[in-house]
Amino acid sequence: MKLVNTSVKRPVGVIMIVLAVIALGIVSVRSLTIDLFPKIDLPIAVVATSYQDAAPQEIENLISRPIESSVSSVEGIETVQSQSQSGTSLVMMMFNNGVDLDQALLDVRENIDQAKGFLPQGAGEPRIMRFNPDQLPVMWVGLTGEDAAALTDVADDQIVPFFERQGGVASVSIEGAKEREIQLILNQAALQQYGVTPQTIIQSLNSTNQSSSGGVVEKGNKDLELRVTGEFESIEAIEQTIIQTGTGATVHVEDVASVEDTYKEPTSLTLVNGEPSVVLSIMKKTDSNTVEVANNIKEGMDEIKGELPGDVNLDTIIDTSEFVQMSVDSVVKNILIGGAISVFILLLFLKSIRATIVIGVSIPIAIISTFTLLYFTGETLNVLTLGGLALGLGMMVDSSIVILENIYSYRKRGYNLVESAIKGASELAPAVIASTTTTLVVFLPIVYVEGIASDMFTPLALAVSFSLITALVVAVTLVPMLSSKLLSKAMEDEEKGRRYWFNRLLERVKSAYKRVLKGVLRFRKTTVFGTIFAIAGSLALTPLIGAEFIPSSDQxxxxxxxxxxxxxxxxxxxxxxxxxxxxxxxxxxxxxTSYVSVGGGGFVGMGGSGNQATYTMQLVPANDRDQTTTEMVQQMDQDFQDIAGAEITVSATDSGMNMGSPVQIQLNGPQHEVLNEVADQVISQISTVDGVYNPESGASDGVPQLTITVDQEKAAVYGLNEEQIRSQIQLQFTGQMATQYREEGQEMDVTLLYPEDERSTISDLQDMKVQSQSGAVIPLEEVAEFKEMQGPVTLTRENQQPQLNVSSDVVDRDLASVVADIETELEELNMPEGYSYTIGGQAQDMAESFSDLALALVFSIFLVYAVMAIQFENFLFPFIIMFSMPATVVGVMLGLFVTGLPLSIPAFIGIIMLAGIVVNNSIVLVDYINILRRNGMDRYEAILEAGQSRLRPILMTTLTTVLAMVPLALALGQGAEMQQPLAVTIIFGLTISSMFTLLLIPVVYTFFDDLTRKVVNRKKKEA
Structure with missing residues (x-):
């Protein structure tokens, strides 16, 4: 080949190109974004709307339903879900994969704008957002001290602005802060005495607290703008605000209300390690490096601590970058160990440091070049891309091994260094290109895979592909060039090698293999039926292996x-x-560290509840504790059973790739009340399934509420309507913001409130005085009825129909087996007419991903065959080579069964990769058999000679690939659980397949050769 010839004759040019690639790679790796997992593209949009003090039923009917109807017509929407709870509505739209979310959001905004007219007066402005996992905080920082108000001021004035200036930080939010408020505590007696209503006070405050432009006047040759100022400059100014009474008299605010400079009543509380604290959650920019952002924050903390008051402490609560860094470090360590193993195997086989250097140089060059290509394709440096490098590590040297072996053989025949390099590399370059191409084409069907599987598969596929392409280029350029310079002592090394212990061992292996090969060629049918029996037996292990979506990491x-x-x-x-x-x-x-939020929480405006608290705890690293996170979760759950008065649920969380509940049973039907009853039955039914852990319903117990029903006829007698009565009730028991007061650049609400002892009990409500427009004052119970009942906490809907989810974790069993048992249990459940269920969560994602990957596997096998047909210019030989694939099933199933790992997405990806890897050895073997037969050798002798001749390179390529993956298969270090199933699948699949390749492929070759001869002879006779 011309490329080989050029590289050998122009070594300086090759070396300069290599150095340039290395330099570019070093720059690229410094610029790559480091993260735990690849970017997950979730086509989800959210519309959040508020409607103060409205009950969930009102929110559903007045807010959620109109918004659902308006957005359902947007093209590309797969599912519309809504959550309605007191005061807030959340509508979530999930789009089909491949939808242009930017355009979809524009369509959603247009539809929402048209629907605004149907929303009730007083409803908040709908907020339309794109849901992005990168919006989750990368770090939580706790601020502790004696005075919560002072902590809030320090956080607002010093820390938040400082952190937001750090590199890569998008925003910083505060939880547990105390918000300053000017409260006007109304005096009922004074209001009645002066004939003043709260609405009059609000109007007076608003009209006084204003500044406006009054036009322009001339002064000489200048125009002076006129500005009328009237904003409150002090608390005293609020107290002295003049109010006009109905009789025309004037009073001051302080005459009818006491003005208090205080803080809003807290609705939540945050505790860090048991102490009240202010917690700062830090979000990074989408394209920022998680580790770099966390390091910037930590450096900033060291800098700002000296400026904080002496009694204020600033400490890290949770730093997600620590696990990211540990995971990346462990994968890098596994790459180094795998690389060392590969080099050792090469040295063992080649018996020459020079020859080992010739091949081993392809590893660092391929890795560094891969970093460059990953950077330009926009991928991040994560456990999957690095795992792809670790998996491709052993395969990187395969092409170089085959090329070097052939160059070596020419050298032993007496050719000089340059001729050996050119002839040896040119002769096998087409076969090497074909074998690498078969490995690469298995990744092409990724275009048919969607969702999470695609987000995981694509970065790994790119990393492996880039490394193999680079290794191939090195094999046909750099290896021949280095061979022409460094293999001058090949014959001397060979003489020494005859006394080498490993060489004698290889000779024994060759002899044993020759005997076995003769045996299988003698008993061909037995060999074929034995293979079929082994495949059938391995498939029988499938129920014992089970399946799961994605392996969980002990974070x-x-x-x-x-x-x-x-x-x-x-x-x-x-x-x-x-x-x-x-x-x-x-x-x-x-x-x-332990961080608890009491009464907080909520998502994009969905408020928390005073009866809920959420702990987020970071354990010490897995190496420093005796129990896994799952074991600790189960132990804690048992300990908390003794705490009465609350329902306590413990679960492990995944800060990186949170895939939701393993099992989610979605119940659908026309009525929320019936769904609640069905959910209770489902929980009772599935609780008996082994492996189901903490099943819970999405419905909470009803909140006790007092329903006020206004008698419109009686109200009309007093000149009142329902809206007027409702606004007065809200003012009495909730308060109402009148205006805002500005002080030193800060704005705070000025709120009207009644004294607490007038808005606490049911009798306060019944005795409440309602004022008509004429000034008449009547008790509320005169025009309204009161009834105690249970009100729902949250109402959910999907695709404009009520829905309720029952979710469960899975422990000590694989997900597929648990789901199968749950489906069996649910079949015995008598669902009411019009009600149905579907299995969602990770179980649904797993089924969809497996289906997509199975389709990708079929296309991959077809593409592998097509590439080989082009290489051999023959349809028969590729078909013979394909028989190495079914035998892979034996290794895969055996490997998963022995290691106790269920089938998962990484394992499935490993199977797809094997479709391109296992044929490489068969290609080399069949190709060499054909070469020998073309040179006049008998078929039987050609098979024996090719088998013995190719045994050494097949063993080398297989061992370097397999042993380089052993560190990953052992899951050494943090975060290695993700690649473990993939590595186990390839190790066992490739090992067993190589054995079948050396024995089964020659047998299949003879069968098809016999068949070809019969067909040819029959055609000759017919002719």
């Missing part, structure tokens, strides 16, 4: 959800949290 993060009785106060929930803290004292050595 050491635990979430504890505490839920007290609906309607419980914040103080009561806090008392339960204290009991949980006491119980957690037994785990002090395992818990690094």
């Amino acid at each position: 050491g993060q635990i979430e504890i959800r505490v839920e007290t009785a609906p309607g419980s106060s914040l103080a009561h929930t806090e008392s339960i949290v204290e009991k949980v803290n006491t119980s957690l004292g037994d785990y002090d050595e395992e818990i690094e």
Whole structure:
């Protein structure tokens, strides 16, 4: 080949190109974004809307339904879900894969704008957002001290602006802060005495607290702008605001209300390691490096600590970059170990340091070049792209081994260095290109794979492909050039090698293989039937292996959800949290940090609840504790059973690739009440299934509420309507913001409130005085009826129909087996007419991903055959080579069964990769048999000679590939669980397939050769 000839004769040019590639690679790796997992592209949009003080039923009917109807017509929407809870509506749109989300969001905005007219007056402006996993915080920082108000000021004034200036930081949000508020506590008696209504006070405050432009006047040759200022400059100014009474008299605000400079009543509480704190959550920019952002924040913390007051402490609570860094470091370590193993195998076989250098140089060049290509394709440096490098490590040297072996053989025949390099590389370059191409084409069907499987498969496929392409270029250029310079002592090394112990061992292996090969050629039918029996036996292991979606990593993060009785106060929930803290004292050595939010939470505007608390805990690294995170979760769950008064759920969390609940049963039907009853039945039914852990319904117990029904006829007698009565009730029991007060650049609400002792009990409500427009004052109970009942917490809908989810974790069993048992249990459940269920969550994602990957596997096999048909210019020989694929099933199933790993997406990807890898040895073997036969050798002798001749390179390529993956298969280090099934699949699949290749392929070759002869002879006779 011309490329080989040029590289050998112009070594300086090759060396300069290599150096340029290395330099570019070093620059690229410094610029690559480091993250735990690849970017997950979720085509999801969210519309959040508020409607103050409205009940969930009202939110559903007045807000959620109109928005659902308006967005359902947007092209590309797969599912529309809504959640309606007190005061807020959340509508989530999931689009089909491949939809242009930017265009879809524009369509959603147009439809929402048209639907605004149907929303009730007072509803908040709908917020339309793109859901992005990168919006999750990368770091939580705790601010502790004596005074929560002072902490809030420090956070707002110093820390948040400082952190937001750090490189890569998108935003910083505060939780647990105290918000300053000017409260006007109304005096009922004074209001009635002066004939002043709260609405009059609000109007007076708003009209006074204004500044406006008054035009322009001339002064000489200048125009002076006129500005009328009237904004409040002090609290006293608010107190002295003049109010006009109905009789024309004037009073001041202080005459009818006491003005208090205080803080809003807290609706949530944050505790860090048991102490009240202000917590800062830090989000990174989408294209920023997680590790780099975290390092910038930590450096910034060291810088700003000296500027904080002495009693204020700033500490890291949770740093997700630590696990990212540990995971990346462990994969890099596995790459180095795998590389060292590969070099050792080469040295063992080649018996020459020079020859080992010739081949081993392809490894660093391929890796560095891959970094460059990953950078220009926009991929990140994560456990999957690095795992792809680790997996491709052993395969990188395959092409170089085959080329060097042939160059070596020419050298032994007496050719000089340059001739050996040119002839040896040119002769096998086409076969090497074909074998590499078969490995690469298996990744082409990725275009048919969608969703999570595609997001995971694509970066790994690119990393492997880039490394193999680079290794191939090195094999046909750099290896021949180095061989022409470094293999001058080949004959001397060969003489020494005859006394080498490993060489004698190889001779024994060759002799044993020759005997076995003769045996299988003698008993060809037995060999074929034995192979079929082995494949059938391995497939019988499938039920014992099971399946799961994605292997979970022990990231050491635990979430504890505490839920007290609906309607419980914040103080009561806090008392339960204290009991949980006491119980957690037994785990002090395992818990690094603990952060709990009481009454907080909520998603994009969905408020939390005072009866809920959520712990986020970071454990010490897995190497420093005796139990896994899952074992600790189960132990904690048992300990918390003794705490009465709350439902406590413990679960392990995944900060990187959170795929939702393993099992999610979606119940659909026309009525929410019936769905609640069905959900209880489902939980009872599936709780008996082995492996189901913490099944729970998405429906919460009803919140106790007092329903006020206005008698419109009676209200009309007093000149009142329902809206007027409702606004007065809201003002009395919730308060109303009148205006805003600005002080030193800060804005705070000025809120009208009644005294707490006038808005606490049911009798306060019944005795409440409602004022008509004429000034008449009547008790509320005169025009309204009161009824106690249970109100729903959250109402959910999917595709404009009520829906309720029952979710469950899975422990000690594989997901597929658990789902199969759950489906069996649900079949016995008598669902009411009009109600149905579907299995969602990870179980659904797993089924869809497996289906897509199975289709990709079929296309991959076809493409492999097509490439070989082009290479051999023959349809028969590729068909013979393809018989090495079925035998791979034996290795895959045996490997998963022995290691106790279920079939998962990484394992499935490994099977697809094997479709391109296992044929390489067969290509080399069949190609050499054909070469020998063309040179006049008998078929039987050609098979024996080719088998013995190709045994050494086949063993070398197989061992370098297999042993380089052993560190990954052992899951050494943090985060290695993701690549473990993939590595195990390739190790066992390639090992067993290589054995069948050396024995089965020659047998199949003879069968088809006999068949070809019969067909040819028959045609000759017919002619």
